[in-house]
Amino acid sequence: MPRFLCSLLLLCLACNAHADSYITRLLNKPVPGGVAVIDLGSAAQAPKANYQGKPVLVVKEQNNWLAIVGIPLTVKPGTQQVSVGGQNLNFTVGSKKYPEQRITLKNQRQVNPNPADLKRIDGELAEQIRAYRSFSPNTPSNLLLDKPVNGPLSSKFGVRRFFNGEERNPHAGLDFAVPAGTPIKTPAAGKVILIGNYFFNGNTVFVDHGQGFISMFCHMSKIDVKAGQSLARGAVVGKVGSTGRATGPHMHWNVSLNDARVDPAIFIGAFQP
Numbered sequence: 001m002p003r004f005l006c007s008l009l010l011l012c013l014a015c016n017a018h019a020d021s022y023i024t025r026l027l028n029k030p031v032p033g034g035v036a037v038i039d040l041g042s043a044a045q046a047p048k049a050n051y052q053g054k055p056v057l058v059v060k061e062q063n064n065w066l067a068i069v070g071i072p073l074t075v076k077p078g079t080q081q082v083s084v085g086g087q088n089l090n091f092t093v094g095s096k097k098y099p100e101q102r103i104t105l106k107n108q109r110q111v112n113p114n115p116a117d118l119k120r121i122d123g124e125l126a127e128q129i130r131a132y133r134s135f136s137p138n139t140p141s142n143l144l145l146d147k148p149v150n151g152p153l154s155s156k157f158g159v160r161r162f163f164n165g166e167e168r169n170p171h172a173g174l175d176f177a178v179p180a181g182t183p184i185k186t187p188a189a190g191k192v193i194l195i196g197n198y199f200f201n202g203n204t205v206f207v208d209h210g211q212g213f214i215s216m217f218c219h220m221s222k223i224d225v226k227a228g229q230s231l232a233r234g235a236v237v238g239k240v241g242s243t244g245r246a247t248g249p250h251m252h253w254n255v256s257l258n259d260a261r262v263d264p265a266i267f268i269g270a271f272q273p
Contacts, residue, residue: 031096040065057211070257098158131194138210145187145267151178157263173254180249182240202243216254
């Protein structure tokens with residue numbers, strides 16, 4: 001075979017091998033509320049990437065660096081850009097339609113909070129946003145996550161929610177239908193960066209897995225960890241409950257990348273296009 005054709009074949013095989021890489025197959029779901037995996041090349045040191053002005057998780061697979069970009073639900077389908085070393089890399093966001101869910105609450109204040117509630121909610125939201133925007137230098141212990149509990153899904157990510165007929169924010173995580181008191185385990189190693197009891201979320205724990213890759217668990221009946229505590233993969237963070245705005249016991253789990261809430265189903269192999 002001529003040398004040129006041989007070299008071209010080897011190049012195509014290398015490109016195909018990377019395009020079909022494990023991380024890409026696992027995580028590359030570039031839709032609103034999804035994840036884009038972007039090849040950053042084989043630099044000697046980890047490149048620094050930013051998306052929408054926020055730092056992005058970068059990991060190495062074989063000889064290549066990959067940016068793992070969280071795409072907010074508010075992003076419209078089309079071309080988006082990641083900034084790397086002063087250059088912009090384009091990627092395409094596809095479309096995805098999310099279903100609707102209608103929920104009836106007896107407590108009208110959890111639909112239309114009073115002024116005192118709103119003041120509390122504003123303070124709590126600011127505290128939680130700071131946690132979502134934290135960015136530690138550590139590389140996550142694993143990107144294929146464990147389920148925090150074993151049980152069926154009761155509500156999927158991205159569902160448009162109507163409380164007592166009024167539309168509110170889309171569902172930003174997964175709900176698992178499990179009994180009160182079920183232990184909740186962290187799906188990857190990490191550090192507890194925030195705990196609290198919040199108006200909507202009830203008893204809540206934030207775990208930083210590294211580089212802006214964050215899990216949040218809420219509506220818990222009991223919190224079994226402290227802020228600043230380091231956790232091994234599978235460590236118990238608390239127990240399932242129905243605190244905050246909840247119609248009954250369940251486990252709610254958020255996953256955030258670069259301050260974008262993304263579908264946790266992607267990380268447990270349960271994503272549905």
